[in-house]
Amino acid sequence: MRAFVGWFLALSVALGLSAYLARAITVGDRRLFLPGDTSSGHHQIEERCELCHSESFSDRETIQASCVDCHATELDEVDDSHPRSKFTDPRNSDRVAILDARYCVTCHREHAPDATGAMGLTLPEDYCFHCHQDVGEERETHVGLPFDGCAASGCHNFHDNRSLYEDFLTRHGNDGDLLEAFRFAVLPSGERTLEALGIARMDAPNGSRWRPSARELSIWSNAIHARGGVNCSGCHAPTDRGEWSLGVPVAVCGECHEPQRAGFAASRHGMRWVAELDAMRPSRARLAMRETAPDGGLDCVSCHGEHVFDLAYAATEACLGCHSDEHSVAFEASPHARFEPAPGTSPEAVEKTGTDRITCATCHLPRVVGPGGRAYVEHNQNHNLRPNEKMIRDVCMDCHGLSFSIDALADRELIRRNFDRSPELHVPSIDWALGRVAPDSNSARRKDRED
Ligand code: HEC
Ligand code: HEC
Ligand code: HEC
Ligand code: HEC
Ligand code: HEC
Ligand code: HEC
Ligand code: HEC
Ligand code: HEC
Ligand code: HEC
Ligand code: HEC
Structure with a gap:
């Protein structure tokens, strides 16, 4: 506290803002400085x-x-x-x-x-x-x-x-599209069962049995957590506290879903949470948001709903419940949104997740393979956002060639329209790289660096 008072004084003298000081302290808003x-x-x-x-x-x-x-x-x-x-x-x-x-x-x-x-x-x-x-x-x-x-x-x-150094361009410069053959990384199925997690209680706060309504039970029993063996108390009364609570904070979901919690914490969506500020709200955004966007504070439930956890909903509809900039709104009419993969495309993925479509999450919360070879969803939507060439290796190249991807991402107007046509620009660096005959002597070192 003393540090802050000193800080305030130094600042107000330096900037000659002493008139504001009293008000700043009263309203507690240091943004005045x-x-x-x-x-x-x-x-x-x-x-x-x-x-x-x-x-x-x-x-x-x-x-x-x-x-x-x-x-x-x-x-x-x-x-x-x-x-x-x-x-x-x-x-x-x-x-x-x-x-x-x-x-x-x-x-x-x-x-x-x-x-x-x-x-x-x-x-x-x-x-x-x-x-x-x-x-x-x-x-x-x-x-x-x-x-x-x-x-x-x-x-x-x-x-x-990583997607732009010369040797990478030379190696992938002639790759073609894989549009018919692409596969979605399959998400793993449950290993954390009720037993493994040691969760078996269903007690309400006053010691009596909790009685879910028929609706709650039916939603829940159809949902993935019931299948994974997580019962009501797994979320509403986590083991270390044991007290019932209707609210389920991010930290509780994170106890069982650590990579997703970590991604959320590093992301724009989670940055206020991790800075211990009150929650991120659409009404505070600089980006365009829908007037009807839920303004209760962004957490896991904002995309996953309370008891349904429908991944297809989380991957597009949830986003469009808040985001309303031109790029986001243009998505639904784009070739990506309309595309249906050929029959036989990774049926395990379809069955497991219900998402056999290209969604907002395909680009912004992509499935990546983590330690131990397990696929999971990268929940930091800023991880590959800017500079946008970050998307090339983990996303576009699953389906498109390198040259097409670089061109598309250099075309700002195309991004605004959410990729509804072929790129109108051509980035010449690949042609230059392919034109240099022998790969340079650093090639082996750089190849190693790729992984
Ligand atoms: C994310 C980091 C970050 C946060 C949070 C932040 N600042 Fe800064 N601030 C900076 C940086 C970086 C500079 C530029 C320093 C430089 O140019 O050497 C700066 C510069 C300043 C300067 C000018 C300093 C100078 O030497 O000219 C003032 C005044 C200032 N900040 C006030 C604030 C106040 C008040 C807050 C909180 C309400 C705040 N900043 C929050 C990063 C931050
Ligand atoms: C403050 C100086 C500085 C600035 C500014 C700078 N660079 Fe460099 N860059 C270096 C140094 C030092 C190296 C190491 C190799 C060398 O000595 O040339 C390097 C290396 C490189 C390499 C070879 C990288 C590799 O992995 O082998 C490229 C390409 C490059 N810079 C491009 C750029 C581009 C493009 C910009 C502007 C966006 C830029 N640099 C700005 C100093 C700078
Ligand atoms: C007690 C542990 C536990 C807690 C707490 C928990 N989960 Fe889960 N979660 C699981 C298990 C087990 C599965 C099933 C895993 C599987 O099949 O891969 C699962 C699966 C999921 C899935 C995947 C759905 C699918 O279709 O594959 C989502 C999304 C999810 N949880 C979100 C959440 C959210 C959000 C919270 C907090 C509101 C939460 N979980 C709290 C254990 C937990
Ligand atoms: C995977 C975690 C999870 C499981 C399992 C779970 N819930 Fe929930 N529940 C939530 C979340 C998240 C919310 C919303 C909390 C919030 O908004 O902060 C919620 C909210 C509720 C609410 C308040 C609803 C409202 O409209 O205010 C009730 C009642 C409830 N749950 C009962 C149950 C019952 C009964 C079970 C077991 C049949 C159950 N929950 C299992 C995560 C879970
Ligand atoms: C911005 C929306 C959003 C938020 C916020 C969000 N998720 Fe997700 N989550 C998704 C989407 C979209 C998918 C599925 C993507 C797909 O199917 O390709 C997903 C998938 C998952 C999965 C199943 C896939 C996997 O990685 O194993 C789990 C578990 C999960 N989320 C947990 C969480 C937890 C815990 C939180 C809070 C820390 C959270 N999510 C916050 C959008 C979100
Ligand atoms: C509850 C509302 C809400 C939902 C749901 C939501 N977002 Fe966001 N999103 C926000 C807010 C608020 C910001 C911060 C905007 C700002 O600071 O201007 C943000 C930021 C972002 C950013 C970073 C933009 C930047 O310039 O750094 C991306 C990308 C993004 N969201 C994509 C998504 C995707 C994809 C989904 C669905 C999987 C989604 N969002 C779901 C409210 C939401
Ligand atoms: C094919 C990939 C792709 C799809 C699909 C996609 N986006 Fe994007 N998104 C991008 C790229 C690329 C950028 C631009 C990043 C940059 O260069 O600033 C971007 C930027 C954004 C931004 C930041 C805008 C800004 O002005 O800072 C938001 C928010 C966003 N997307 C949300 C969404 C939502 C919501 C959806 C689905 C409705 C979606 N995106 C679908 C690739 C995609
Ligand atoms: C408390 C943690 C924190 C501190 C301190 C911090 N940043 Fe950040 N920074 C973030 C987060 C979170 C984001 C938004 C998510 C993202 O873009 O990865 C961000 C965004 C950025 C971006 C914009 C990326 C984009 O996509 O537009 C730059 C550049 C950046 N930070 C540089 C800096 C520099 C330089 C400093 C020191 C003056 C600094 N940051 C201090 C957490 C921090
Ligand atoms: C010589 C100028 C220069 C210096 C010094 C510099 N940056 Fe950057 N930074 C850039 C430019 C330019 C971009 C835009 C993207 C690019 O060209 O890589 C950028 C982008 C970023 C981003 C966005 C994400 C990304 O991967 O590009 C972050 C975060 C960032 N800088 C953080 C830092 C931090 C932290 C430091 C100090 C350790 C730092 N930068 C030093 C010029 C610089
Ligand atoms: C999961 C596969 C997949 C991913 C990932 C993907 N795309 Fe696509 N893309 C497609 C398919 C399929 C089409 C539609 C092709 C058609 O209709 O003939 C398409 C169409 C396009 C088009 C419009 C082409 C035209 O001529 O109309 C552009 C531009 C585009 N993608 C850019 C990108 C960029 C940039 C990325 C990475 C940020 C990306 N795509 C990621 C599969 C994908």
């Missing part, structure tokens, strides 16, 4: 200033540590092409003198809406120039290319180049 709107990535957690700032709010090292704390794993996983270690290497000190890439805030400042572009970038788009002026001399294909296009036309990213 924000120098400008927070970027779209962080606006949902902006009221907890201390997630990024120390008492001395412009202290770079604290800010840096906070960025690393929340994002290091993600950048490691994508095999960051420009990790900090590149810039602490003395051989690159001349470049660092021009653009200090050791610090995240060199490129990602905050509360500076006028300077902020996609993905929180606060530099002009031609910034690659500062370190790679000579690329035009080294590569014939690159002579005379404008520097503001390096990362804006589907060719390169600064951090995540």
